[in-house]
Amino acid sequence: MATAEATTKTLKVQRFKPSENPTNTYLTDEKGVWAWMTTVDHKKIGIMYLVAVAFFFALGGFLAIALRTKLLTGASIDFIDADAYNQLFTLHGAIMVFFVLVPSIPAALGNFIMPMQLGAKDVAFPRLNLASFYIYVVGAIFTFIALALNGLDTGWTFYTPYSTESGSSVIWVTTGVFILGFSSILTGTNFITTIHKLRAPGITWSKLPLNIWALYATSVIQVLATPVLAITLLLLIMERWLGIGIFDPAMGGDPVLFQHFFWFYSHPAVYIMIVPGFGIISEVISTFSKKTVFGYWAIALSSLAIAFIGFLVWGHHMFTSGQSAVATTVFSFLTFLVGIPTGIKIFNWVATLYKGSIKMDTPMLYVFIFLFLFSIGGFTGIMLGTLSVNIHLHDTYYVVAHFHYVMMGGTLIALLAGLHYWWPKMTGKMYNERLGKVSAVLIFIGFNVTFLPQFVMGSQGMPRRYYNYIDQFAPFHQTSTIGSYILGVGFLIMLYYLLHSLFRGEKAPANPWGSRALEWQATSPPDFHNFGHTPVVIHGPYDYHQPMEEFQLGIAVDTNGHGKDTHVEPDDPELDKWKNYSLG
Amino acid sequence: MGRLFDFMLPEAKSPTADSTDALFHFINEVSLVLLLGITIAIIYFAVKYRRRSKDDKTPVITHNNALEVTWSVIPLMLTLVIFWWGYTGWLNLRAVPDDAYEVKVTGFKWAWNFEYENGAVSPNELHVPAGRPIKLVMISRDVLHSFYVPEYRVKHDVIPNRYTYVWFEAEEPGESQVYCTEYCGTSHSMMLAKVIVHEPEEFNTWLATANIPGSGTPVEQGKALVETNACQSCHSLDGSDLIGPSFKGIWGREELMSDGTTITVDENYIRESILNPGAKIVDGYQNQMASYQGLLDDDQIDAIIEYLKTLE
Numbered sequence: 101m102a103t104a105e106a107t108t109k110t111l112k113v114q115r116f117k118p119s120e121n122p123t124n125t126y127l128t129d130e131k132g133v134w135a136w137m138t139t140v141d142h143k144k145i146g147i148m149y150l151v152a153v154a155f156f157f158a159l160g161g162f163l164a165i166a167l168r169t170k171l172l173t174g175a176s177i178d179f180i181d182a183d184a185y186n187q188l189f190t191l192h193g194a195i196m197v198f199f200v201l202v203p204s205i206p207a208a209l210g211n212f213i214m215p216m217q218l219g220a221k222d223v224a225f226p227r228l229n230l231a232s233f234y235i236y237v238v239g240a241i242f243t244f245i246a247l248a249l250n251g252l253d254t255g256w257t258f259y260t261p262y263s264t265e266s267g268s269s270v271i272w273v274t275t276g277v278f279i280l281g282f283s284s285i286l287t288g289t290n291f292i293t294t295i296h297k298l299r300a301p302g303i304t305w306s307k308l309p310l311n312i313w314a315l316y317a318t319s320v321i322q323v324l325a326t327p328v329l330a331i332t333l334l335l336l337i338m339e340r341w342l343g344i345g346i347f348d349p350a351m352g353g354d355p356v357l358f359q360h361f362f363w364f365y366s367h368p369a370v371y372i373m374i375v376p377g378f379g380i381i382s383e384v385i386s387t388f389s390k391k392t393v394f395g396y397w398a399i400a401l402s403s404l405a406i407a408f409i410g411f412l413v414w415g416h417h418m419f420t421s422g423q424s425a426v427a428t429t430v431f432s433f434l435t436f437l438v439g440i441p442t443g444i445k446i447f448n449w450v451a452t453l454y455k456g457s458i459k460m461d462t463p464m465l466y467v468f469i470f471l472f473l474f475s476i477g478g479f480t481g482i483m484l485g486t487l488s489v490n491i492h493l494h495d496t497y498y499v500v501a502h503f504h505y506v507m508m509g510g511t512l513i514a515l516l517a518g519l520h521y522w523w524p525k526m527t528g529k530m531y532n533e534r535l536g537k538v539s540a541v542l543i544f545i546g547f548n549v550t551f552l553p554q555f556v557m558g559s560q561g562m563p564r565r566y567y568n569y570i571d572q573f574a575p576f577h578q579t580s581t582i583g584s585y586i587l588g589v590g591f592l593i594m595l596y597y598l599l600h601s602l603f604r605g606e607k608a609p610a611n612p613w614g615s616r617a618l619e620w621q622a623t624s625p626p627d628f629h630n631f632g633h634t635p636v637v638i639h640g641p642y643d644y645h646q647p648m649e650e651f652q653l654g655i656a657v658d659t660n661g662h663g664k665d666t667h668v669e670p671d672d673p674e675l676d677k678w679k680n681y682s683l684g
Numbered sequence: 685m686g687r688l689f690d691f692m693l694p695e696a697k698s699p700t701a702d703s704t705d706a707l708f709h710f711i712n713e714v715s716l717v718l719l720l721g722i723t724i725a726i727i728y729f730a731v732k733y734r735r736r737s738k739d740d741k742t743p744v745i746t747h748n749n750a751l752e753v754t755w756s757v758i759p760l761m762l763t764l765v766i767f768w769w770g771y772t773g774w775l776n777l778r779a780v781p782d783d784a785y786e787v788k789v790t791g792f793k794w795a796w797n798f799e800y801e802n803g804a805v806s807p808n809e810l811h812v813p814a815g816r817p818i819k820l821v822m823i824s825r826d827v828l829h830s831f832y833v834p835e836y837r838v839k840h841d842v843i844p845n846r847y848t849y850v851w852f853e854a855e856e857p858g859e860s861q862v863y864c865t866e867y868c869g870t871s872h873s874m875m876l877a878k879v880i881v882h883e884p885e886e887f888n889t890w891l892a893t894a895n896i897p898g899s900g901t902p903v904e905q906g907k908a909l910v911e912t913n914a915c916q917s918c919h920s921l922d923g924s925d926l927i928g929p930s931f932k933g934i935w936g937r938e939e940l941m942s943d944g945t946t947i948t949v950d951e952n953y954i955r956e957s958i959l960n961p962g963a964k965i966v967d968g969y970q971n972q973m974a975s976y977q978g979l980l981d982d983d984q985i986d987a988i989i990e991y992l993k994t995l996e
Contacts, residue, residue, distance in 0.1 A: 259866070267971075355845070392744055443755065451745075471722065483715075495866060
């Protein structure tokens with residue numbers, strides 16, 4: 101390495117042990133409503149997203165409970181008539197997809213955790229980050245205006261020509277979703293830039309936490325796919341408003357074209373929702389097994405592979421739509437290919453457990469639930485990608501069950517794993533572990549009781565989006581509804597113990613799980629600038645065979661321009677060897 | 685033969701269903717084996733390697749290329765087999781036998797209409813002979829619909845601007861349920877029909893006596909038109925309240941309009957309501973109906989008026 105000598109930069113480093121009793125945190129700096137609303141701190145913005153997402157999740161969940169309650173019987177009932185039911189499932193879908201799943205992990209947890217995992221003080225464009233949040237809020241306001249006017253009854257997919265003719269507030273909602281898309285694009289751009297430019301000294305691409313790889317892949321999809329949704333919705337608005345025939349055959353358009361446009365975004369969007377979940381699973385499974393993630397590169401690169409192939413499979417939503425036979429064949433083939441990297445991830449996670457030191461705390465319990473439910477989601481996805489079988493199952497409850505296993509059993513359960521995992525870091529408080537487990541088990545049971553029967557009734561022919569059903573399906577629908585109530589109870593318990601934790605919770609230590617990841621080397625809750633120093637990283641985030649002290653290094657204070665208080669661990673003889681660390 | 689997942693599927697009544705079902709079972713069984721494998725591995729590891737002390741040391745196992753290749757290639761092979769199997773099965777669903785008997789299908793909000801070679805029509809009932817391939821040539825009059833018969837394992841969207849088709853062969857006389865599986869608005873879940881499979885001779889008898897539009901007295905024609913256009917799916921014939929006002933006793937009825945005026949139902953009001961439904965809305969109802977301008981001619985409207993007069 102003689103030649104490298106010339107380019108090597110020598111950094112003076114020292115250990116910064118995170119204080120267990122931080123006096124200055126992001127929660128004590130810049131207090132008050134106005135300070136929060138105008139903050140450019142990625143942590144506060146992340147928390148604001150989290151609150152918004154939780155609110156929309158509660159709203160979407162309430163709609164789901166209402167429509168499951170209607171489906172206790174196949175008869176027409178007064179308090180929910182067919183039109184009200186159509187609004188319920190449309191709004192449930194639209195809210196859960198656009199306002200919960202898409203922003204949940206990247207914009208809420210990602211915003212909070214990503215800069216900390218990179219050892220950065222904030223994202224690359226903090227003001228843009230705040231703008232993204234307000235764009236999300238404006239999109240939400242448009243949707244509420246639609247609710248107050250005529251609601252929406254088109255299904256979350258807005259299929260034409262129904263959506264061209266519908267008397268509901270299609271323009272308000274599509275405009276809202278159009279605006280929302282910009283929030284997604286800007287967040288993606290911000291994240292890509294941050295990951296490229298703001299990594300702390302020593303964080304090479306091979307030392308990047310897998311959560312960052314996942315967010316990176318997600319951001320690429322967000323930036324590339326979301327504009328197509330914007331174009332599609334704009335065309336729909338033009339058709340309804342200006343009468344320009346694009347999709348409506350009555351005006352010379354083609355309704356199948358709309359489906360191509362719509363799924364060109366909405367299929368990659370499925371990966372916008374699930375890939376960041378993969379990131380969380382990798383982090384949690386490593387921490388609670390105290391072990392290097394098995395197959396780091398396989399997991400990292402499979403996220404990118406999914407992001408790429410995910411763009412080429414949209415037509416598998418349209419096998420019965422009348423698209424060409426060649427297209428149908430190719431889309432089916434590519435759909436199987438996208439299943440492979442997903443399978444690889446599952447196998448690598450399971451292999452990570454081998455010879456680990458496994459602690460079954462709530463976040464890890466959610467990871468196990470994820471592995472089980474998401475595997476079912478994956479296998480049933482293979483079933484649906486199969487041409488002849490898809491013809492039978494398309495637009496039945498089998499599809500409904502499949503995407504709930506992927507989106508709720510996958511993304512949402514991963515979100516809960518991440519929420520419980522990072523909760524002590526974000527709030528500085530611990531939650532009640534026992535209630536956490538009770539709630540996780542209830543959610544697991546409730547979820548399966550709700551959605552397993554839907555696979556059966558779907559295979560038997562029960563179509564989706566049906567207000568009525570024939571008697572044959574009654575036992576399945578009733579079981580499913582009971583399951584949804586169990587799910588509801590599980591979430592209420594969670595709401596209780598998380599609120600309890602916020603106000604009365606035990607103080608969290610800086611690193612309650614003993615993780616080696618960088619975000620855990622900050623105080624809980626973190627400093628306003630995340631770290632009072634510039635972290636220096638010499639090991640990978642999962643190197644549990646290395647001593648904890650070597651994960652707490654930073655540029656030595658005398659070379660740090662900031663006068664901020666830092667928690668210096670002076671002259672630890674063990675760390676002498678790092679005093680003049682060379683970044684090769 | 686009895687297979688583990690038999691309980692999931694309805695009876696199979698068309699020859700192409702066998703391939704679909706065999707593949708459905710194969711994927712389920714392979715998935716079950718893999719899911720059990722993964723689940724057992726997780727539980728076994730979680731118990732065997734549970735944390736015993738805070739200072740547990742774990743071995744550094746970063747990766748294993750042989751394993752990565754194994755668990756990439758085996759699933760890849762499996763999925764390629766499944767792809768090919770599904771593809772060939774699907775080709776059979778798309779390739780209509782030459783001797784297929786053709787029936788025209790029209791889907792509209794919210795009913796199906798079936799039209800036969802001799803001009804006969806049968807709303808919401810598809811009559812076919814057993815043991816002969818049937819090709820349905822389908823089109824929609826308004827939004828997207830989808831024609832689905834679970835027992836035949838066939839489905840295809842019905843689109844307003846182009847013809848689509850499905851084919852099946854009913855092996856035995858009997859009945860099968862038809863669903864609309866593309867969301868189409870208020871009564872989407874009521875857009876049902878039945879396939880009624882006859883013995884071949886019995887089918888010919890049925891066809892010869894089936895209703896042919898334009899035949900019979902004006903009242904009979906009007907009745908047939910109301911049925912084939914599924915008017916009764918919104919306007920009940922028994923006085924019950926559906927999406928629109930009931931047809932029962934409609935003739936000569938005094939109706940309060942949403943603008944506060946009162947009108948008496950006569951020829952001109954009915955005619956206007958068919959051709960320009962939004963012009964006068966009865967109080968308490970929504971403006972939901974589509975115009976039948978171009979779909980019903982003057983003689984047909986006259987026939988409907990004559991029929992409505994009889995519904996006292």
